[in-house]
Amino acid sequence: MGMVQKIEEKLREAFDPTELSVVDDSESHRGHAGYQDGGESHFQVVIEAPAFKDMSRIERHRAVHRALGPDVISRIHALGLTIR
Amino acid sequence: MTAHDQIQSTITDNDVVLFMKGTKTMPQCGFSSRVAGVLNYMGVDFADVNVLADDALRQGIKDFSEWPTIPQLYVKGEFIGGCDIVTEMTLSGELDKLLEDSGVGFDKEAADKIREANG
Numbered sequence: 001m002g003m004v005q006k007i008e009e010k011l012r013e014a015f016d017p018t019e020l021s022v023v024d025d026s027e028s029h030r031g032h033a034g035y036q037d038g039g040e041s042h043f044q045v046v047i048e049a050p051a052f053k054d055m056s057r058i059e060r061h062r063a064v065h066r067a068l069g070p071d072v073i074s075r076i077h078a079l080g081l082t083i084r
Numbered sequence: 085m086t087a088h089d090q091i092q093s094t095i096t097d098n099d100v101v102l103f104m105k106g107t108k109t110m111p112q113c114g115f116s117s118r119v120a121g122v123l124n125y126m127g128v129d130f131a132d133v134n135v136l137a138d139d140a141l142r143q144g145i146k147d148f149s150e151w152p153t154i155p156q157l158y159v160k161g162e163f164i165g166g167c168d169i170v171t172e173m174t175l176s177g178e179l180d181k182l183l184e185d186s187g188v189g190f191d192k193e194a195a196d197k198i199r200e201a202n203g
Contacts, residue, residue, distance in 0.1 A: 058169065061169065078115065079153065082168070
């Protein structure tokens with residue numbers, strides 16, 4: 001399974017989001033620090049879910065980090081998060 | 085001194101600290117560059133800590149805040165967030181309020197200009 005699908009699956013499972021988009025934008029970072037051949041290094045995630053409603057910004061990010069788990073987090077270089 | 089003690093004393097001794105890849109004048113990563121750029125532009129007096137210069141610190145700061153990414157911004161000893169959070173707070177005006185409430189000087193007009201340019 002590709003990393004995009006893996007991230008999507010974990011987030012769907014954890015938050016039952018009303019909106020979710022996961023984009024691998026590694027190519028736009030080609031040549032920068034953290035770029036790895038084959039991409040799957042830089043991701044942009046937009047997620048909207050009722051679960052985030054009463055959380056602070058930091059709590060929302062922490063919840064997403066937890067849902068993805070150390071395995072995913074340690075394998076990617078950058079994760080842009082827009083959480084609503 | 086352990087990395088933990090070093091971090092604790094840095095964020096105690098300085099009102100605003102950015103743990104980043106590279107330095108405020110020569111950032112080594114786009115995300116660090118963006119946060120340092122906002123603070124520089126807003127005229128915030130901040131201490132920059134280059135985690136690339138010290139492996140113990142690079143891991144230590146992630147353990148300290150239980151936050152997996154860099155950059156990390158601290159104001160008055162408190163962890164504020166990384167690039168996404170600081171960007172959102174800049175555009176919403178929350179960063180202005182946080183700095184005001186913390187007694188940290190900054191250029192309000194410059195902050196407004198950032199918002200106008202990204203509105």
